[in-house]
Amino acid sequence: MIKADIGIIGGSGLYKMDALKDVEEVQVDTPFGAPSDALIVGTLEGTRVAFLARHGRNHHLMPSELPFRANIYAMKQLGVKYLISASAVGSLKEEAKPLDMVVPDQFIDRTKNRISTFFGEGIVAHIAFGDPVCGQLAGVVADAIANLNLPDVNLHRGGTYICMEGPAFSTKAESNLYRSWGATIIGMTNLPEAKLAREAEIAYATLALVTDYDCWHPDHDSVTVDMIIGNLQRNAVNAQKVIQETVRRLSENPFTSDAHSALEYAILTPLDKVPAATKDQLNLLLQKYL
Numbered sequence: 365m366i367k368a369d370i371g372i373i374g375g376s377g378l379y380k381m382d383a384l385k386d387v388e389e390v391q392v393d394t395p396f397g398a399p400s401d402a403l404i405v406g407t408l409e410g411t412r413v414a415f416l417a418r419h420g421r422n423h424h425l426m427p428s429e430l431p432f433r434a435n436i437y438a439m440k441q442l443g444v445k446y447l448i449s450a451s452a453v454g455s456l457k458e459e460a461k462p463l464d465m466v467v468p469d470q471f472i473d474r475t476k477n478r479i480s481t482f483f484g485e486g487i488v489a490h491i492a493f494g495d496p497v498c499g500q501l502a503g504v505v506a507d508a509i510a511n512l513n514l515p516d517v518n519l520h521r522g523g524t525y526i527c528m529e530g531p532a533f534s535t536k537a538e539s540n541l542y543r544s545w546g547a548t549i550i551g552m553t554n555l556p557e558a559k560l561a562r563e564a565e566i567a568y569a570t571l572a573l574v575t576d577y578d579c580w581h582p583d584h585d586s587v588t589v590d591m592i593i594g595n596l597q598r599n600a601v602n603a604q605k606v607i608q609e610t611v612r613r614l615s616e617n618p619f620t621s622d623a624h625s626a627l628e629y630a631i632l633t634p635l636d637k638v639p640a641a642t643k644d645q646l647n648l649l650l651q652k653y654l
C-alpha cells in the first residue's frame with residue numbers, strides 16, 4: 365500500500381517538485397471520482413510525501429472545475445496528516461508585494477459554485493471553522509520561510525485570503541470592497557480545500573505566493589496572466605525551497621493538531637441511522653467513530 369505523511373498541493377506555476385526521490389506516480393480512485401491528476405509520491409528530506417498539481421500538470425482545470433473532494437479524499441487515502449497548499453494570489457495590500465509570501469490565517473468565501481463538504485446523503489456534520497487553517501502547521505511554514513531568507517521575498521504571517529469564484533479576475537469595485545474589509549490576498553482555490561481538509565481531519569495550511577496587485581493599485585496595471593507569468597516561475601522556485609524546509613521541520617517535529625480530531629463533536633446524525641451506502645462512501649472519515 366502506497367502511503368505518505370505529508371501532502372503538497374501545487375497551484376498555478378507549481379506543477380511538480382523537482383527534489384522528490386524514489387518517485388511513484390499513483391492513479392488514485394476515490395468515491396468522489398478522480399483527482400485533478402495522478403499523485404506523485406516521493407521522498408523529500410527522508411519522508412514520503414504526495415504531490416498533486418491542483419489544475420493538472422498541464423493546467424487544464426479551471427478553479428470552478430476542480431475536483432476538490434476527490435483531491436482531499438485521495439490525500440486521506442494515502443494517509444496524509446499534514447497538507448501544504450501552495451497558491452498564487454493577488455495582493456490587496458501595498459505592503460504585500462509581488463514575490464512576497466503570505467501564510468494566511470483567515471478566509472472569506474466569495475465562491476458561488478463549489479461543493480465544500482463530504483457530508484449529506486443522510487449524514488449531517490458541522491465542523492468548527494473559526495480558525496480555518498492549522499495554526500501549528502502555518503507556524504512551521506512561516507518559520508521555514510523566515511529561516512530561508514530568500515532574496516526579494518518578505519514574509520507576512522497571518523492575513524485574510526478572499527476566495528473568489530473566477531475565472532475572470534475581480535472588478536476594481538470588488539477589489540476595493542475586499543480592501544475595505546481588511547483582506548490581504550485574493551485567489552480562487554483555497555477555501556474549499558481548507559474546509560474539506562478539516563472534515564477529513566487533515567491539518568491544512570496555505571503558502572500564498574504573491575504574483576500581482578490585482579486591479580486596485582493606482583501605480584500598477586490590472587492583473588493579466590501575461591503580466592504574472594514571470595512571477596509565477598520565480599515563485600515556483602521559491603515555493604519548492606519553502607516546502608522542502610517545511611517538510612524537514614515537520615519530519616523532525618511532528619505534532620498532533622486539533623484538526624486531527626475535527627469530527628469528534630461535529631457529527632449530528634447517529635451513526636447507526638446513516639444509510640449504509642453513505643457510511644461506505646465515507647468509511648475513511650467515519651471508521652474511527654464507528
Ligand SMILES: CSC[C@H]1O[C@H](OP(=O)(O)O)[C@H](O)[C@@H]1O
Pocket residue numbers: 374375376377418419427450451452453530551552553554589
Ligand atoms: C494564475 S492566475 C489565477 C489562478 O491562480 C491561482 O491558482 P492557484 O490557487 O491554484 O495557485 C488562482 O486561484 C487562480 O486559479
Ligand SMILES: Nc1ncnc2[nH]cnc12
Pocket residue numbers: 452453454455528533534550551552575576577578579587
Ligand atoms: N489577482 C488575482 N485574483 C485572483 N486570483 C489570483 N491568483 C493570482 N492573482 C490573482
